[in-house]
Amino acid sequence: xxxxxxxxxxxxxxxxxxxxxxxxxxxxxxxxxxxxxxxxxxxxxxxxxxxxxxxxxxxxxxxxxxxxxxxxxxxxxxxxxxxxxxxxxxxxxxxxxxxxxxxxxxxxxxxxxxxxxxxxxxxxxxxxxxxxxxxxxxxxxxxxxxxxxxxxxxxxxxxxxxxxxxxxxxxxxxxxxxxxxxxxxxxxxxxxxxxxxxxxxxxxxxxxxxxxxxxxxxxxxxxxxxxxxxxxxxxxxxxxxxxxxxxxxxxxxxxxxxxxxxxxxxxxxxxxxxxxxxxxxxxxxxxxxxxxxxxxxxxxxxxxxxxxxxxxxxxxxxxxxxxxxxxxxxxxxxxx
Numbered sequence: 569x570x571x572x573x574x575x576x577x578x579x580x581x582x583x584x585x586x587x588x589x590x591x592x593x594x595x596x597x598x599x600x601x602x603x604x605x606x607x608x609x610x611x612x613x614x615x616x617x618x619x620x621x622x623x624x625x626x627x628x629x630x631x632x633x634x635x636x637x638x639x640x641x642x643x644x645x646x647x648x649x650x651x652x653x654x655x656x657x658x659x660x661x662x663x664x665x666x667x668x669x670x671x672x673x674x675x676x677x678x679x680x681x682x683x684x685x686x687x688x689x690x691x692x693x694x695x696x697x698x699x700x701x702x703x704x705x706x707x708x709x710x711x712x713x714x715x716x717x718x719x720x721x722x723x724x725x726x727x728x729x730x731x732x733x734x735x736x737x738x739x740x741x742x743x744x745x746x747x748x749x750x751x752x753x754x755x756x757x758x759x760x761x762x763x764x765x766x767x768x769x770x771x772x773x774x775x776x777x778x779x780x781x782x783x784x785x786x787x788x789x790x791x792x793x794x795x796x797x798x799x800x801x802x803x804x805x806x807x808x809x810x811x812x813x814x815x816x817x818x819x820x821x822x823x824x825x826x827x828x829x830x831x832x833x834x835x836x837x838x839x840x841x842x843x844x845x846x847x848x849x850x851x852x853x854x855x856x857x858x859x860x861x862x863x864x865x866x867x868x869x870x871x872x873x874x875x876x877x878x879x880x881x882x883x884x885x886x887x888x889x890x891x892x893x894x895x896x897x898x899x900x901x902x903x904x
Contacts, residue, residue, distance in 0.1 A: 579608070583611055585608070593605050631689055633686075633688045634875065635690070636653065637667050650868060652865040673700070676693070677700075699720070716729070729888070729889070732759070738894075739842045752820055813841045818859055819847070
């Protein structure tokens with residue numbers, strides 16, 4: 569018999585009992601003798617039997633799996649977030665599946681629906697919109713949801729986010745006043761980019777009363793490397809050095825740095841750039857970026873703790889956890 573393909577019915581036949589008896593024993597229930605319990609557990613171990621998540625889902629049983637939906641698999645910020653999630657879940661017997669939304673609400677909804685059908689006990693989601701009705705429906709069905717990175721502003725979900733407003737103010741305040749202050753801003757439907765933009769504008773208005781904010785904001789549709797490159801290209805055509813740029817995240821900032829390297833602009837001589845996130849890959853780059861640090865591992869741990877508590881107590885949590893951020897000075901050396 570194939571050890572990997574053993575079903576509960578086959579296990580029951582080998583033990584000389586019914587599938588219901590096997591199910592009760594493995595769930596620690598039922599009035600079944602100690603000897604019979606030991607026999608079934610021994611066979612299950614020997615045959616490497618693992619209950620089907622789909623079958624458990626149909627019975628409404630806990631599967632000890634969590635669904636995690638982020639924007640893109642190539643987003644380096646989430647490597648530390650995943651480590652934080654795992655550090656909380658693994659010791660308690662939980663695992664997690666990961667899917668990407670592509671920053672598309674319809675794809676996010678489809679991924680959540682598929683994971684729910686497979687029986688995950690709850691979700692950790694980076695929402696790509698401000699009105700995730702599909703997440704509300706999932707939560708109402710008894711599967712708790714914890715948001716990370718972005719929040720909706722509603723007291724419907726618990727959320728773990730960085731102090732994006734304060735971070736935007738910190739980044740803007742660190743820009744060289746001799747340069748033209750500019751912000752490469754993220755999508756308006758995501759709270760993280762909205763708050764970082766607001767922080768930048770708070771400092772801009774303080775330092776340059778009466779300025780036209782539109783002259784200092786360049787909005788991109790996705791916070792990524794390619795978008796940062798294109799944004800820097802547009803800003804370099806519009807303004808003359810020196811420029812002082814706050815990019816909405818590190819990936820965008822790295823795209824801007826690449827444009828400068830490819831087009832003979834010195835950093836920080838001609839263009840000063842500050843990012844947001846302090847992703848791990850910055851440590852291995854020849855040009856270390858000034859950035860605002862988010863405790864990504866802590867974000868993952870906090871989200872996992874909140875979710876597991878909600879799963880195990882069946883009590884809804886609508887708390888908002890805001891994590892401190894800090895400025896990390898860099899040593900950019902991309903010269904002409």
